Amino acid sequence: MVYRAVRLGKSTVAGALEEALHQQGVSTYLLDGDNVRHGLCSDLGFSDEDRKENIRRVGEVASLMADAGLVVLTAFISPHRAERQMVRERVGHHRFIEVFVDTPLEICESRDPKGLYKKARAGELRNFTGIDAVYEAPDSPEIHLDGQQLVTNLVSQLLDLLRRDDIIRS
Helix, strand or coil, X not given: CEECCCCCCHHHHHHHHHHHHHHCCCCEEEEXXXXXHCCCCCCCCCCHHHHHHXXXXXXXXXXXXXXXXXXXXXXXXXXXXXXXXXXXXXXXXXXXXXXXXXXXXXXXXXXXXXXXXXXHHCCCCCCCECCCECCXXXXXXXXXXXXXXXXXXXXXXXXXXXXXXXXXXX
């Protein structure tokens, strides 16, 4: 699971990892904020309660897909440790890998083609992670990635972790 703030490259990294896994014949599915928010969670907003429910639903779907034999990748803004822990417990500690893509706020803002950070700073968007809503960094993610590195480097590090943990074969 890949978590962090808006525009740091979560979906880009997860998509590139999914492509690398497909090239190795691994069956995967990528759940990210865009494809889930437009369907499964279209009834939810961005309050703390709705964010918690969004992540709970994602965890349930990911667990079902993993039960079916897929390697499930998720890319979400999940700002609270408690929700991430809830999903870890639901999915199972042995099947949950917390990936922290650590990207400075100023880099996130520079990668913002939709102007969401600008709107949040102007008060036009409320509960925006990193601006007026808290982000609790993971205490001990399975892997801590530098979001300023090239995507290919990040994917390589993730593949190494998946091999080491026997999730994929060498």
